[in-house]
Amino acid sequence: NAGVMQNPRHLVRRRGQEARLRCSPMKGHSHVYWYRQLPEEGLKFMVYLQKENIIDESGMPKERFSAEFPKEGPSILRIQQVVRGDSAAYFCASSPRRQGGNYGYTFGSGTRLTVV
């Protein structure tokens, strides 16, 4: 029973390039959450998605960031025209249904984005 799979584990991009982070939820999980962790900070909520729907994107920066969770395939967090301030660890979590806290809320190992 594979956990939440994120790839790549590490991603280096030059300023102005695009970054694509992928998240495959646990089998049977249809809800995905993305969080960002800046160095020496706690995780901050970005977006909550269900299959083909964005439920809550209140934590997403207004520009350059987008997320999707298509009917088939992984959830994608896309960052266009990356800047140094985007350097962070991006974590994905999934759950089988909309529930609070840890009820089925499992985190992946994250993608560490470095913008040079």
Place this chain on the structure above:
Amino acid sequence: GESVGLHLPTLSVQEGDNSIINCAYSNSASDYFIWYKQESGKGPQFIIDIRSNMDKRQGQRVTVLLNKTVKHLSLQIAATQPGDSAVYFCATNSGGSNYKLTFGKGTLLTVNP
């Protein structure tokens, strides 16, 4: 705005001692609280949780205490082991949300052999 903070950024203990990690939260609407452990290069790992209708909950070697009056919770680790060395985060459900978590900044626990 809502915040979740920790009193100490680092904690160093001797192997076998008990560890206590503290956390304060600001939103009185939060009713679910979780402690996570994060090892280097990994994602947060659930340790223990507690709902606001309780003030204490115990797990294996861990205890969470919740004081709603002063909006404070703590994580106690008994007989701390080197494998417990990690960053520990408290988190709450933001304003009573059933899916969004607000995390504190974390406390780095170092266990000395």
